Amino acid sequence: MMDPKLSDAVLSLPVGQLVLHVLDTGQPMSSAQEAPVGKLIRAAAPIRGNGQTDRVFGVVVVSSYVPEVLVMKMDGIAKQFEEYRQIISMKNPIKGGAYLFVAVVTVLILFGATWFGFYVARGITVPIQRLAEGTEAVAKGNLDVNIDVKATDEIGTLVQSFNRMTADLRTSKSSLEEVNMSLVRSNVEIDQRRAYTEAVVETIAAGVLSIDMAGLISTFNPSAERIIGVKGDDLRGRPVHDAFKAFNLQLFQKAYDQMLQEQTESVSMDGQMETPNGRLLTVGLNISRMQNEAGLDLGFVFVFEDRTEFIKAQKTAAWQEVAQRIAHEIKNPLTPIQLSAQRLRKKYAEKSTGFDEIFDQATGVIISEVTRLKGMVDEFSKYARMPLPQMRKASLHDIIEKVIS
Structure with missing residues (x-):
C-alpha cells in the first residue's frame, strides 16, 4: 500500500532490509528514513496462513511520509523525551543525594541540638549539683561553702542567694557562738554565785526561810531547822499558810500578813513563840521582798534568830548592873547607921553624961537611913516584878504528875 501523496523519489527508498528482517524473524518491524523534505516512516508486518502454522x-509494508515541520516537532519531542529519560535516569542519584543531604543536615541539626541540649543541661545541672553538694555540706555543719558559678539567669540568682544565705549563716553562727560563750560565762558566774549564796545560807547562824511568788516555801536552811525544830523537807514545797498553821508559826504568819497588808519593803518583828517540840523562844524576825535587777518581785525571805539566850544574857547583865547600883545605894545608908551604932555603943560603955542626947541623935540617923533604905526597896519592887504568867492549854494529868514527882 502506498500513500498517494508520496512522490516517486520518496517511494524509491530501499525496503528490502526491512522485508528480509520480517521474513526472517516473523515479527513486525518499523523504521524511519530520511527523505528530502521530511521523514519516511515504514512498518512491515508478516502475512501468515490460516490455521496452526507459523509460516509467513x-x-x-506500509509507508507514511512525515513532513519536515512535523519531523522537527517530533525531533523536539524526542529530544525532550530523551532529556526526560536522562532526568528520570538521574532521579535516583539526585534523590539519593537529596536524601543524603537531608540526612547530613538532620544529623548536623541533631548533633547541634544534642550538643546545645548538653550545654544548656550542663549549665543547669552543674550549678544544681554544686548547690546540692553545698546544701549537704551545710546540713553537715560546714558553713564555709561558696559556689562559684558564672551565670546571669535564674540559676545564677539561686546560686547568689545560696552564697548570701551561707554568709548570713556564718555571721549568725559566729554571733550565736559569741552569745553562747557569754551565756556559758554568765551561767558559770551564776552557778558560782548560787553555790556561794547556798554555802552562806547553809552556814549562816541565822535561820533563812524563803517564799516564791506562788506562795510556796522554797528555802529552809539548817539553822532554821535547828531554831524551829522542824525538818526542811517537811516545809519545802508546801503552801506558806498551811505550813505556818501546821507548825504553829504564828509569829511568822503575823509578819507575813503585815507585809502583804502594808505592801512595804520589809517588816521587823520581835516576839515569843512556842516551837513544835514545846520550847519557848524569843525570836527576832525580819521579812523582806526579793527582787531581781529589773525590779520584779521574786518572793519573800524571812531571816530570824533565836534571841532567847541573848535576852537572858541582857537580863542577867541588867540585873548585875541593878545589883551593883542597889549594893552601892544600900551601902550609903548603912555607913551612917554603922557609925551611929558604934557611937552609941562607945558612949554607953563610957557612961557618958550626954548619952541621952547622943542616943537621940544616933537613933535619928539610924531611923532616917532605914526609912531611906525602905523607900529604895519599895521603888525597886515596883519594877523588879516576876514575869506575868502565860496561859496555854495543858493536860491536867501531866501537871499533877509533875507536882507529885
Missing part, C-alpha cells in the same frame, strides 16, 4: 507467506 508474505510481508505487508
Whole structure:
C-alpha cells in the first residue's frame, strides 16, 4: 500500500532490509528514513496462513511520509523525551543525594541540638549539683561553702542567694557562738554565785526561810531547822499558810500578813513563840521582798534568830548592873547607921553624961537611913516584878504528875 501523496523519489527508498528482517524473524518491524523534505516512516508486518502454522507467506509494508515541520516537532519531542529519560535516569542519584543531604543536615541539626541540649543541661545541672553538694555540706555543719558559678539567669540568682544565705549563716553562727560563750560565762558566774549564796545560807547562824511568788516555801536552811525544830523537807514545797498553821508559826504568819497588808519593803518583828517540840523562844524576825535587777518581785525571805539566850544574857547583865547600883545605894545608908551604932555603943560603955542626947541623935540617923533604905526597896519592887504568867492549854494529868514527882 502506498500513500498517494508520496512522490516517486520518496517511494524509491530501499525496503528490502526491512522485508528480509520480517521474513526472517516473523515479527513486525518499523523504521524511519530520511527523505528530502521530511521523514519516511515504514512498518512491515508478516502475512501468515490460516490455521496452526507459523509460516509467513508474505510481508505487508506500509509507508507514511512525515513532513519536515512535523519531523522537527517530533525531533523536539524526542529530544525532550530523551532529556526526560536522562532526568528520570538521574532521579535516583539526585534523590539519593537529596536524601543524603537531608540526612547530613538532620544529623548536623541533631548533633547541634544534642550538643546545645548538653550545654544548656550542663549549665543547669552543674550549678544544681554544686548547690546540692553545698546544701549537704551545710546540713553537715560546714558553713564555709561558696559556689562559684558564672551565670546571669535564674540559676545564677539561686546560686547568689545560696552564697548570701551561707554568709548570713556564718555571721549568725559566729554571733550565736559569741552569745553562747557569754551565756556559758554568765551561767558559770551564776552557778558560782548560787553555790556561794547556798554555802552562806547553809552556814549562816541565822535561820533563812524563803517564799516564791506562788506562795510556796522554797528555802529552809539548817539553822532554821535547828531554831524551829522542824525538818526542811517537811516545809519545802508546801503552801506558806498551811505550813505556818501546821507548825504553829504564828509569829511568822503575823509578819507575813503585815507585809502583804502594808505592801512595804520589809517588816521587823520581835516576839515569843512556842516551837513544835514545846520550847519557848524569843525570836527576832525580819521579812523582806526579793527582787531581781529589773525590779520584779521574786518572793519573800524571812531571816530570824533565836534571841532567847541573848535576852537572858541582857537580863542577867541588867540585873548585875541593878545589883551593883542597889549594893552601892544600900551601902550609903548603912555607913551612917554603922557609925551611929558604934557611937552609941562607945558612949554607953563610957557612961557618958550626954548619952541621952547622943542616943537621940544616933537613933535619928539610924531611923532616917532605914526609912531611906525602905523607900529604895519599895521603888525597886515596883519594877523588879516576876514575869506575868502565860496561859496555854495543858493536860491536867501531866501537871499533877509533875507536882507529885
